[in-house]
Amino acid sequence: RRHPAARSFCTLLGGVTNRRMATAPAAGIAAVRAMLESQNPMAVALRERAPVLYLVTDRRDRSADWLCAHVEKCLDGGVDIVQLRDKTLPDAEFEALARRLLDLTRSRNVPLVINDRLDIAARIGAPSIHVGRKDGALSDIAARVPSDCFIGFSIDFDNRTAPVPPEAHLLGVGPVWPTKTKKDAAAPMGVEELRRVIQNSPGVPAVAIGGVNAGTIADAIRSGCVGACVVGELMDAEDPVATARKLKQIMRDA
Known part of the structure; x- marks a missing residue:
């Protein structure tokens, strides 16, 4: 039996109920729908594995070798998507790490998302990027990456009511709860605002971020997120294997 999160993702592909799309050019609507229905690894993961467990890396002062080994254990536990996020690593080191993670995730049929570093994402052939409003106009960003690149876009408390750009294929909504991993994070929006963002953008899938743990992840899924x-x-x-398995089970039971 398919999880409600997977069914809701398929439902949003079935008709123009999307108020965001209603004001977009027909070509934009077709392009977004085509991406969500495509064989891009991100689209496949969302269609086939929802609710998805989406790992966002936080290397801090730990080595690239440690990070790759740790991510592999998370994959062993059932992580469905991996995002490489590192604001401080020099480009050359970031690219080397991204290539290692791309090889690892491809071997597991798991998509790799590159945070911000558009040129590196395009150069290594990453299937997806993730950006926010501070990174520039999404139309300009979309023009800089391959046409088959899946684009994730951040929605936080401060821009939760702003129109969602039609180039966005997935919304990362949050922080929903207080978080210690991102020092410049906006104020937590809470579950009710998370639900409101999802309701106001019914044609684009959303994942919750910020303060997500074993005690909060079920509420994220019950709010309508696909992961x-x-x-x-x-x-x-x-024990990242056991932790990932536990989180996956909580999501399935939500």
Whole structure:
């Protein structure tokens, strides 16, 4: 039996109920729908594995070798999507790490998302990027990456009521709860605002981020998200395999 999160993702593909799309050019509507129905690894993961467990990396002062080994354990536990996020690593080191993670995730049929570094994402052939409003106009960003690149876009408390750009294929909504892993994070929006964002953008899938852990992840899924992004709960886990399995089970039971 398919999880309600998977059914809701398929439902949003079935008709123009999307108020965001209603004001977009027909070509834009067709392009977004085509991406969500495509064989891009992100689209496939969302269609076939929802609710998805979405790992966002937090390397801090730990080595690239440690990070790759830790991500592999998270994959062993059932992580469905991996995002490489590192604001401080020099480009050359970031690209080397991204290539290693791309090889690892491809071997597991799991999509790799590159946060911000558009040129590197395009150069290594990553299937997806993730950006926010501070990174520039999404139309300009979309023009800089391959046409088959899946684009994730951040929605936080401060821009939760702003129109969603038609180039966005997935919304990362949050922080929903207080978080320690992103020092410049906006104020937590809470579950009710998370629900409101999802209701106001019914034609684009959303994942929750910020303070997601074993105690909060079920609420994220019940709110209508197709998945949840987890940072500290997985990156700081002593047993990432067991932690990922536990989170996946909580999501399935939600």
